[in-house]
Amino acid sequence: MSKNLKLRLICSFFNRIASFAITPFMTLYFAVNINVKAASLIAITQIIIAYSSNFIGGYIGDHFNEKKVLFRGQTVHALLQFMLAGLMYIHAIPTTIVMMYFISIFVSNLYKSTFSSLLVASVNEENRKLSFTIDYLGLNVALAIGMILGALTFNNTQYIVFLVSGFIILSIGFVLNHWYESDAQNTTQTIPRLALKEQFKELLRGYKQPLQDAPFRNMAIGVSLIYSVQLALPNGISVNLKEQFQTVTLFNNIQLTGIKMFTWLQIENVAAILLLTMVIFAYFSVNISYKRLMAVIIIFIITYAYMFLSLNWGILLTLGLIGSICEALIMPEFQAIQSKLIPLDKKATYVSFNQLGSYLSQLITAMGLYVLAAFGPSIAAIFALLFGIIGILLVKPILKNKIV
Numbered sequence: 061m062s063k064n065l066k067l068r069l070i071c072s073f074f075n076r077i078a079s080f081a082i083t084p085f086m087t088l089y090f091a092v093n094i095n096v097k098a099a100s101l102i103a104i105t106q107i108i109i110a111y112s113s114n115f116i117g118g119y120i121g122d123h124f125n126e127k128k129v130l131f132r133g134q135t136v137h138a139l140l141q142f143m144l145a146g147l148m149y150i151h152a153i154p155t156t157i158v159m160m161y162f163i164s165i166f167v168s169n170l171y172k173s174t175f176s177s178l179l180v181a182s183v184n185e186e187n188r189k190l191s192f193t194i195d196y197l198g199l200n201v202a203l204a205i206g207m208i209l210g211a212l213t214f215n216n217t218q219y220i221v222f223l224v225s226g227f228i229i230l231s232i233g234f235v236l237n238h239w240y241e242s243d244a245q246n247t248t249q250t251i252p253r254l255a256l257k258e259q260f261k262e263l264l265r266g267y268k269q270p271l272q273d274a275p276f277r278n279m280a281i282g283v284s285l286i287y288s289v290q291l292a293l294p295n296g297i298s299v300n301l302k303e304q305f306q307t308v309t310l311f312n313n314i315q316l317t318g319i320k321m322f323t324w325l326q327i328e329n330v331a332a333i334l335l336l337t338m339v340i341f342a343y344f345s346v347n348i349s350y351k352r353l354m355a356v357i358i359i360f361i362i363t364y365a366y367m368f369l370s371l372n373w374g375i376l377l378t379l380g381l382i383g384s385i386c387e388a389l390i391m392p393e394f395q396a397i398q399s400k401l402i403p404l405d406k407k408a409t410y411v412s413f414n415q416l417g418s419y420l421s422q423l424i425t426a427m428g429l430y431v432l433a434a435f436g437p438s439i440a441a442i443f444a445l446l447f448g449i450i451g452i453l454l455v456k457p458i459l460k461n462k463i464v
Contacts, residue, residue, distance in 0.1 A: 065182040065191060067240055071232045072179070073198040078141075078225035080206025084298065084326075085214050085221075086161065087429070088319070091299055093154050096433040099299070102158060103426035109162055111419040113169035118409045126174045127237055133171030134233030140164040141226035148219035177411040178240070179399075192395040197334060204330035211323040269406060270413040275461075276401040277413075278454045283394045284417030285451025286357060288424040289364045289444045290387060293329075296429045296444075297367050298322040300437055305371050321373060325380045332384035350460050353390065354452070360386035361448030368432075368441035397458070 090099035120129055144164060147157050179195060213220045270276055298319075305318035316324075363383040370376055402410040424447050432440040 062182060063239070064178070064241055065187070067236065068178045068182050069191070069195055069198060071236060072175075072195065073202050074228050075175070075232055076199055076202035077206045077209070078221075078228040080203045081209040081213075081221040082206075082225060084207070085210040085218065088214065088298060088302065089218065090154070090158070091302070096299055096303070097430060100426055100430035100433060103429060104423060106162065106165055107419050107423045107426060110165050110169045110422075111416060113166045114172055114419070117170040118173040118411065118413065120170065120174070126178075127240060129174045130171050131233045131237040133167065133174075134229050134236075137164065137168045137171075138226040138230035138233070140167055141222045141229060145219040145222035145226065148222060173409075173411045192399065193392045196392045196395065200330045200333045204327055207323055207326045207330075211319065214319065270410050273401070275458050276398070276410065279394075279398055279401060279458050280414045280417040281420065282451045282454030282458075283398065284420040285424070285447045285454065286361060286390075287417070288421040288428075288451075289361045289448040290383065291421050291425040292364060292428055292440075292444050293322075293325060293367065296425060296432045296440055297325075297364075299429060300368060300432060300440075301371070304437075308373060310373075316373060321376065325376060328377060328380045329384045329387070332381055333388045336385060336388045348389075348393065353393065353459060354456065356386045356389045357452055357455075360390060361445060361452070365441045365445040365448065368437040368444070394455075 087099050087103055090102050094102075117129075140160065140163060144157070144160050147160055179191070182191075209221055209224065301318035301322050303318070305321055307318075308316045310316055360383060363379050363386065367376060367379050367383075370379065398414060402414075424444075428440050428443050431443045
């Protein structure tokens, strides 16, 4: 592996720890300190802000020096995290925390596409699948560490994770600025200073290519719809467990509450993927069939949709294990196929457009949280399942053409 690739994988790992210790628990924080419907509306607004910022960030990443974009963006983002830590420490009113959280999200997403595009630029055809598998493993280890930090500090000492996040983001900015080697041909374009109206037109023109690229567009949206079913776990399912799960005593002395059940499910997901991904990668990396992959995707969406309907800890852990096995099979395959569809000269713009998938997933789960609060878990499960089915219909022809 090249030095750039190693740096990108390591920095991404620590960046995800900072993110996972905060994001899932902020929805719960707002649900506890305001109410569930308000939390869902905050989540929807957060996603709109994030994608609007990321939309601009994709243009910035393709037209300005990526090291400067990353260093300046991460420095400001880190300072905002420290400010949020202070607000959480003094127990500021929720409105102030919400506004500062929105500002932090806007700034972080200005450089997100540039940061994500570093992986696309650092891989080649020989190490592509391995690199995305390692990246996916790193994501799940980071998820476990972040979830443990978030669960330990939830509500009372939540300011600690914002302090940790600020230090991590500041350190990543310093490391990339000093040791990441930019490819001048692909990262910086000299552009004239234009009037604001012309700059906006240029930004929109830049997104015309990925929007018209049907395979890439459908893959990005389809994967997001499929993944939105799994994202219900740290959003709607977690709130449902907190509200409805009856505390049980296990092994005579372990009190299993709804929050702990949610944390156990996330840790189980990570542990299962860590144990399975390398085995599955070795077994299926060359000859995974289209029909087998489609069957796994169907099981994946049914499993997570059904988790809305169960409050039995044994059934939930069983469903979580099945879902984790399916996730370990399909996600690296999705990532590898998507990366093949991205042209290097437009990598930040394409990655930014691809982030639409991530934000669309989050938007659907935020809407699902509102559906849960208004209509109950049965309708929320159907809501999640329908989007998963639409996602399958979108990715089906692309998978059929790409998988031999």
